[in-house]
Amino acid sequence: MGSWVRHIAAPLVDLAFPRMCVACNGGLADDNPDRLCGPCQAVIKRIDGNRCPKCGEQLGPHSRTDQRCMICRNVPLVFSKASAACRYEGSARQLILNLKYKRQMAALPLLSELMIGDLERADFLDRVDVIVPVPLHWRRRLWRGFNQSELLARRLGKRFSIPVCANRLRRIRPTASQTRLRRAERFENLKGAFRVEGKNGLAGKTVLLCDDVMTTGATASECSRALREAGVKATYVALVAR
């Protein structure tokens, strides 16, 4: 693009997308290159330091990292390991809600950058052959117009040059909302909800499952079960938040 086009295009872009924080809708300083205001950036709680070797939960500085945390210790999780960029609270939570329920697409690059920063430090990324987004049931996808996990997966795939397979793992039955269910009920609710369909090129591959949020791990675990039944060698899980 020629420089004169950029000079004309930039104000147009600002008109179409007023300079507002994508999380809180507050005004942004003109010199702020991000779409997130200072206070919203400051309250993102990144998960780093000691983590649970299975579910990625943040652990205290003196916790053991050679055994699973109290939260997931007694839960049968089928995936090898999960990694989340930050805690599901504050502006990170707001960004995810704005993307999913207000269709604020400007949240997408912010969320994917959080994931990318996290995955760059993960010890499993070089083993990954293909990225698979956690699917929505087709009815919910139709209603929302997009699957946020797929949009995130495509950005990860592009950044890390890993292929994305978004049309093989299917959610074959709609599931009741998980939010009011206890942990055991969440696993029960999802039994048999996912299936790998069609002749798939996933057999023998190591898959990185991509989702926005993980709570108990039930969804990621059931997806992993379906993938493993289709011959997938191992699954890892990448999340924005937990």
Ligand SMILES: [Zn+2]
């Ligand atoms: Zn803000």
Ligand SMILES: [Zn+2]
């Ligand atoms: Zn854990």
